[in-house]
Amino acid sequence: MSVPVLILVTRPLDDESEGSTDARPAPFSQADPALPHLSVLDLGATRGDGVFETVMVAEGAAPAIDAHLDRFAASAKLLDLPEPNREVWRAAFDAAVAAHPPVELLAVKLVLTRGIEGQDAPTGWILAQPGRDFSxxxxxxxxxxxxxxxxxxxxxxxxxxxxxxxxxxxxxxxxxxxxxxxxxxxxxxxxxxxxxxxxxxxxxxxxxxxxxxxxxxxxxxxxxxxxxxxxxxxxxxxxxxxxxxxxxxxxxxxxxxxxxxxxxxxxxxxxxxxxxxxxxxxxxxxxxxxxxxxxx
Amino acid sequence: MSVPVLILVTRPLDDESEGSTDARPAPFSQADPALPHLSVLDLGATRGDGVFETVMVAEGAAPAIDAHLDRFAASAKLLDLPEPNREVWRAAFDAAVAAHPPVELLAVKLVLTRGIEGQDAPTGWILAQPGRDFSxxxxxxxxxxxxxxxxxxxxxxxxxxxxxxxxxxxxxxxxxxxxxxxxxxxxxxxxxxxxxxxxxxxxxxxxxxxxxxxxxxxxxxxxxxxxxxxxxxxxxxxxxxxxxxxxxxxxxxxxxxxxxxxxxxxxxxxxxxxxxxxxxxxxxxxxxxxxxxxxx
CATH class of the missing domain: 3.20.10.10 (D-amino Acid Aminotransferase, subunit A, domain 2)
Structure with a gap:
């Protein structure tokens, strides 16, 4: 079985006000999906309080990525979540696809939760793994x-x-x-x-x-x-x-x-x-x- | 701020058939709540697919624990989750309460998720932290x-x-x-x-x-x-x-x-x-x- 690619989106929001680009941490980074990355205090896990999208990548192409990013933002808005930074998520998505060995069909899941209770900082991640074969x-x-x-x-x-x-x-x-x-x-x-x-x-x-x-x-x-x-x-x-x-x-x-x-x-x-x-x-x-x- | 007590319930189900008591791993263990313990593949986090209870412990006593354990099992049944092992959860609950420094009011949360997708092994944990003051x-x-x-x-x-x-x-x-x-x-x-x-x-x-x-x-x-x-x-x-x-x-x-x-x-x-x-x-x-x- 192939190993999924996990990208932690550590800067999931638009935060241009936070100072110079150089000083900021990387907006996302790859992580080992076999390790735990979520807190038991994350409202995604304790309240189902977050949004997601699953994007199909066929032979490396993601024809519907823009429509998915639109809907991801619309879902976040309906939940009064802050707006996901589209450029960050798009780049993190591309990084997830690039990091995965070529497969016919890749299923790429984007998740944004309300984050750890009381911390006011959403949690974001992207998981890429081969899509199940529905032929x-x-x-x-x-x-x-x-x-x-x-x-x-x-x-x-x-x-x-x-x-x-x-x-x-x-x-x-x-x-x-x-x-x-x-x-x-x-x-x-x-x-x-x-x-x-x-x-x-x-x-x-x-x-x-x-x-x-x-x-x-x-x-x-x-x-x-x-x-x-x-x-x-x-x-x-x-x-x-x-x-x-x-x-x-x-x-x-x-x-x-x-x-x-x-x-x-x-x-x-x-x-x-x-x-x-x-x-x-x-x-x-x-x-x-x-x-x-x-x-x- | 006080540190919550986290107990990972590693054997959340009734599994008496699994062999002698001696050979089995401990049914639960304390863990550091500041560290991540959940996989991004856990269906609790990706589908809100699980159940929970929040139990009040006042001055060390939990008068409603039995009613909460009843409801926890009833919720699991409604979700077609396997029945939580009552003795294990009760002992893990007691361990969480005992591990927390004495406080006037402790809020103890019990969570059971459907576990990591495809692994057919539910995830369980208990988190004890001071209850918010609603006086x-x-x-x-x-x-x-x-x-x-x-x-x-x-x-x-x-x-x-x-x-x-x-x-x-x-x-x-x-x-x-x-x-x-x-x-x-x-x-x-x-x-x-x-x-x-x-x-x-x-x-x-x-x-x-x-x-x-x-x-x-x-x-x-x-x-x-x-x-x-x-x-x-x-x-x-x-x-x-x-x-x-x-x-x-x-x-x-x-x-x-x-x-x-x-x-x-x-x-x-x-x-x-x-x-x-x-x-x-x-x-x-x-x-x-x-x-x-x-x-x-």
Missing amino acids: RERVEGVRVVTLDRGYRHDVAATSPWLLQGAKTLSYAVNTAAIREAKRRGAHDVIFTSSDGFVLEAPTASVLLREGDRFTTPSAELGILPGTTQRRAFALLEELGYETGSVRLRSSELGRADALWLVSSIRRAVPVVELDGVAKAVDRELTARLNEYLGEH | RERVEGVRVVTLDRGYRHDVAATSPWLLQGAKTLSYAVNTAAIREAKRRGAHDVIFTSSDGFVLEAPTASVLLREGDRFTTPSAELGILPGTTQRRAFALLEELGYETGSVRLRSSELGRADALWLVSSIRRAVPVVELDGVAKAVDRELTARLNEYLGEH
């Missing part, structure tokens, strides 16, 4: 169940403290939902709002095809704006298809001609079964999507 | 706002994967709600369900008085069974008051003769203002409650 899932697809996320579709607007739309470290519900899916004989979940709208998967966006029209649930529903979904739409538009972000009722999922879960590392995985009912799979388009997402 | 809040009270928790009152029954009723490390929403309260000029929050029932505070139970009857929202509403609330009820019953766990409408909060937030470290803090409206404070009963909670 089988891309062809064979996944069985999916719909599960209630418990929130109305409009809570991001009415109740921003629920942090919907932020990619936070408080992910226990997402992992619990996937365990529930497995208990039901499925692989993954599509969350629905308590008032019946389609939302997202725990770690992926949902893509639907109806005829020549492709849609995804709107980010206004308190879900993550999908970086991979956006790239998928770019291809679909090139191919002449109509695309759109919409509010979808759960019932519309069943009516769709085809469904995919799309995310950085898995790319486009077709849904072959939804709540126990078989779904048709467009193998040709799926293959084309995955080829494109591996390169763009 | 002023116990007299002067706190201003509270009600905030929507976003969930219906019945999601614990309909959607157990939402983990309501478990004390998890995915606490980012709780801290975000408290920041929202502060933006509104208040100190704390009482969560309400999306369908209008009173739930709990982010880190406390809610206690209401109406005449000679004291109530708290029922644990069936997907909230934590309060260990301090239970002790408060024991005193109130001794004093001849009626107590009960009930479903309360948000509107009933305003009608209550008096309101408290109760939790291990803060004990009983009177609510002096609810959503901008002053509440009466029963100073004598509050003092009596706090005296009792410090001892029982």
